[in-house]
Amino acid sequence: MSADGREADAAQEKKRLRIRCFNSLMIAGIVVFLAIGTVPFVSFPDSTGSQTAVASNKSAFDQWWAEGKRLIWGSDAPCPCEHLQNLTGVVEDCCCEYETVYSLNHGVLHKVLQELVKQPFFRYFKVKLWCDCQFWPDDGMCRLRDCSVCECPENEFPETHRNGQLKMDDPSCQEGKAVAAVDRTLDSRVFKGWTDTDNPWTADDERDNEDITYVNLLLNPERYTGYIGPSPKRVWDAIYQQNCFRQVDRDTCAEARVLFRLISGLHTSISIHIAADYLLDEATNKWGANPVMLYSRVLQFPDRVQNLYFTFLFVLRAVTKASDYLAQAEYSTGNQVEDKRTAELMRELVNNKRLRAACPLPFDEGQMWRGEDGVELKQQIQQHFKNISALMDCIGCEKCRLWGKLQTLGLATALKILFSVEPSEPFAVENLALQRNEVIALINLLNRLSESLESLHEIAPMVTAEHIAKARW
Numbered sequence: 001m002s003a004d005g006r007e008a009d010a011a012q013e014k015k016r017l018r019i020r021c022f023n024s025l026m027i028a029g030i031v032v033f034l035a036i037g038t039v040p041f042v043s044f045p046d047s048t049g050s051q052t053a054v055a056s057n058k059s060a061f062d063q064w065w066a067e068g069k070r071l072i073w074g075s076d077a078p079c080p081c082e083h084l085q086n087l088t089g090v091v092e093d094c095c096c097e098y099e100t101v102y103s104l105n106h107g108v109l110h111k112v113l114q115e116l117v118k119q120p121f122f123r124y125f126k127v128k129l130w131c132d133c134q135f136w137p138d139d140g141m142c143r144l145r146d147c148s149v150c151e152c153p154e155n156e157f158p159e160t161h162r163n164g165q166l167k168m169d170d171p172s173c174q175e176g177k178a179v180a181a182v183d184r185t186l187d188s189r190v191f192k193g194w195t196d197t198d199n200p201w202t203a204d205d206e207r208d209n210e211d212i213t214y215v216n217l218l219l220n221p222e223r224y225t226g227y228i229g230p231s232p233k234r235v236w237d238a239i240y241q242q243n244c245f246r247q248v249d250r251d252t253c254a255e256a257r258v259l260f261r262l263i264s265g266l267h268t269s270i271s272i273h274i275a276a277d278y279l280l281d282e283a284t285n286k287w288g289a290n291p292v293m294l295y296s297r298v299l300q301f302p303d304r305v306q307n308l309y310f311t312f313l314f315v316l317r318a319v320t321k322a323s324d325y326l327a328q329a330e331y332s333t334g335n336q337v338e339d340k341r342t343a344e345l346m347r348e349l350v351n352n353k354r355l356r357a358a359c360p361l362p363f364d365e366g367q368m369w370r371g372e373d374g375v376e377l378k379q380q381i382q383q384h385f386k387n388i389s390a391l392m393d394c395i396g397c398e399k400c401r402l403w404g405k406l407q408t409l410g411l412a413t414a415l416k417i418l419f420s421v422e423p424s425e426p427f428a429v430e431n432l433a434l435q436r437n438e439v440i441a442l443i444n445l446l447n448r449l450s451e452s453l454e455s456l457h458e459i460a461p462m463v464t465a466e467h468i469a470k471a472r473w
C-alpha cells in the first residue's frame with residue numbers, strides 16, 4: 001500500500017475511534033440523565049432528626065417542598081423558584097453571568113469566607129460607636145436609643161466601659177430592645193502590627209484612635225434588631241435623596257449608576273439579613289426566617305436583587321485586584337495555628353482557580369472616570385460617599401450602626417483599591433496601603449454579601465401565595 005493510502009487508512013481509523021468515543025459518551029450521558037430523572041433526590045435525616053432532601057430537579061424540589069420537608073437545593077445552578085427566575089444573563093454593568101456568580105459563591109467562596117471571618121484576625125473590628133450625627137443633631141434620637149454613648153455623663157461609667165470592655169446589657173439604653181445592643185466582650189491578644197492610613201472615601205479619619213472601641217463581630221451578628229419607624233427611614237432617605245441619583249436609568253452616567261447600585265445592593269443585603277434572622281416570637285425568643293418580609297422588601301423588586309449581585313461582584317473585584325497584597329499581608333494575632341490558617345484561607349480566596357477561570361474580571365473599573373469631566377466626577381462621587389459614611393453616625397441603633405459603619409468602610413476600601421490610581425496609570429500593588437481595619441471591613445463585607453446570596457436562594461423557595469398575600473406592597 002502506498003504512503004498516501006496508509007495515511008488515509010489511519011485517518012479513517014481515527015475518525016471511527018472518535019465516533020465510537022462520542023457514542024459511548026452520549027450513552028453514558030443519557031444513562032446519567034435518566035438516573036437523575038428517575039431518582040429525584042437523595043434523602044437523609046439531618047442533625048435534628050427531621051428528613052432533609054437534596055433535590056436534583058425542579059419537580060422533585062417542588063414536590064418535596066409541598067410536603068413540608070427541609071430541602072437543600074443540591075446543585076451549583078441557582079435555585080429554580082419563580083421569584084428568582086429573572087436572574088439570567090450577564091449582571092448589568094459587570095462581566096459575569098448570574099448563574100456563574102451563584103455557582104462560584106455557593107460552590108467555593110461562601111465556605112472559605114465563612115471560615116475566614118471566624119478567625120481572630122477578622123473577628124475584631126475597631127469602630128467609633130458614638131452617635132454623633134452632623135446632619136440632624138437635635139432630633140434626640142441618640143438620647144433615646146443609646147444612653148451609654150450620648151446621654152449619660154461620662155463619670156457615671158467605669159473606666160472599663162469607656163474603653164469598650166464592658167458588656168452593654170441594659171435594655172433601657174436600647175429602646176427597650178436588648179438585641180440592638182453591641183456586646184463588647186473581646187480578646188485582647190489580637191491587636192498587633194499594620195500601619196495607620198486614612199481612607200479618602202470615608203468621613204472618619206481612620207488614624208484617629210480617640211473614642212474607639214473594639215467589637216467582637218461574632219458576638220454581634222447582623223440581624224433583626226427592632227430598629228424600625230421614622231429614624232431608619234430618615235437615614236435611608238438621606239442616603240438616597242441627598243447622595244445618590246435616585247432616578248437611575250440608561251441615561252444616568254455610569255459612575256453615578258455604580259454608586260446608586262452599590263448602596264441599593266448593600267440595602268438589599270441588610271434587608272435579607274433582617275429577614276433571614278428575624279425574631280419570630282419575642283416571648284419564646286424564637287429566631288428564624290421571615291419569608292413575608294423577604295418578599296415585601298426584596299423579592300418583589302427584581303432590581304434590588306440585581307443590585308445585590310452587582311455589589312457582590314464589585315467588592316469581589318476589589319479583593320481579586322488586591323490579591324497580591326492580601327496574600328502577602330501579615331495576619332498575626334499571637335495564635336500561630338489560627339494565624340497560619342487565616343493566611344491559608346486568604347490565599348485560597350484570592351488565588352482561587354475556579355474564580356479566576358469562570359469570572360476573571362468581576363467588574364471592569366477601567367471604564368470609570370474616562371469622560372472629559374472624569375476627575376471632577378470622581379471628586380463629586382467621593383464627596384457623596386463621604387456623606388453616606390457620615391450618615392452612619394445618625395443610625396439610632398448601636399448594632400445597626402456597627403454593621404453600617406463596617407460595611408461602608410468595606411465599600412470605601414473597595415473604592416480605594418479600585419480607584420487609587422488613574423485609569424491611564426498601571427496599578428502597582430506596592431503603592432497600595434491598607435489599614436488592618438480596612439481589610440477586616442472588606443472581607444467581612446464580602447462575607448455579608450455572600451451570605452445574603454445564600455440566604456436569598458434558600459428562603460425564596462419558601463415564599464408561598466399566602467406569604468405574598470400578607471406582604472406589604
Ligand SMILES: Cc1cc2nc3c(=O)[nH]c(=O)nc-3n(C[C@H](O)[C@H](O)[C@H](O)COP(=O)(O)OP(=O)(O)OC[C@H]3O[C@@H](n4cnc5c(N)ncnc54)[C@H](O)[C@@H]3O)c2cc1C
Pocket residue numbers: 222223224225226227228229232233235236237263264265267268270271274297304392395399400401403404
Ligand atoms: C445603614 C443601616 C443599617 C441597618 N441595619 C439594621 C440591622 O442590622 N438590623 C435591623 O433590624 N435594622 C437595621 N436597619 C433598619 C432597616 O434597614 C430598615 O430601615 C427597617 O427595618 C425598616 O424597614 P422598611 O421596610 O421600613 O424599609 P427600609 O429598609 O427602611 O427602606 C426605606 C425605603 O428605601 C427604599 N428601598 C428599600 N430597599 C431598597 C433597595 N435595596 N434599593 C433601593 N431602595 C430601597 C424603599 O423605598 C423603602 O421604602 C438599618 C438601617 C440603616 C440605615
